[in-house]
Amino acid sequence: MPKEYSRTQRVGEQIHRELAALISQELKNPGIGMITLGDVEVSRDLAHARIYFTVLGDESACKASESALQKSRHFLRRELGKRMRIRVVPELRFVFDDTQVRGERLDALIAEAIKKDQKQSEED
Numbered sequence: 001m002p003k004e005y006s007r008t009q010r011v012g013e014q015i016h017r018e019l020a021a022l023i024s025q026e027l028k029n030p031g032i033g034m035i036t037l038g039d040v041e042v043s044r045d046l047a048h049a050r051i052y053f054t055v056l057g058d059e060s061a062c063k064a065s066e067s068a069l070q071k072s073r074h075f076l077r078r079e080l081g082k083r084m085r086i087r088v089v090p091e092l093r094f095v096f097d098d099t100q101v102r103g104e105r106l107d108a109l110i111a112e113a114i115k116k117d118q119k120q121s122e123e124d
Helices: 007-023 060-085 099-123
Strands: 035-042 048-055 091-096
Touching: 007 035, 007 048, 007 060, 048 099, 060 091
Parallel strands: 048 091
Antiparallel strands: 035 048
C-alpha cells in the first residue's frame, strides 16, 4: 500500500519547486550567491514555511545570501501566490542549513584522530 503524504508535505514540495524556479530565473538580487534549496517545512495551519538553504562560498557569502533572501521574501511570497492554487500563502522564513559545514568539520576531526592513533601505534 503506498504511503500517503499529508497536505503540508505536498504544499512544502510545491513551494520548493516554485521557489527554486523563482530564485534562479526571476530574482535579480546581486547579493544572492549560488544557493541550493534544501528542505521546506510548512506548519500544520499553512501559515508559516521554513526554507533551509545552503550557499557555495565562505561565511560572508552565506550571510549576504541570507540577508538578500530575507529582503526578497515578500516578492517571493507574492509570486508564489500567483503560481500556486492555495488560499493562504505561507510566510517565508529562510534558514541557513549548516549540516554540511558541521559534517566536514567532524570528518576533519575524525581524520585527525585516526592520524594520531596511527602515529601513536607506530611509536609503540
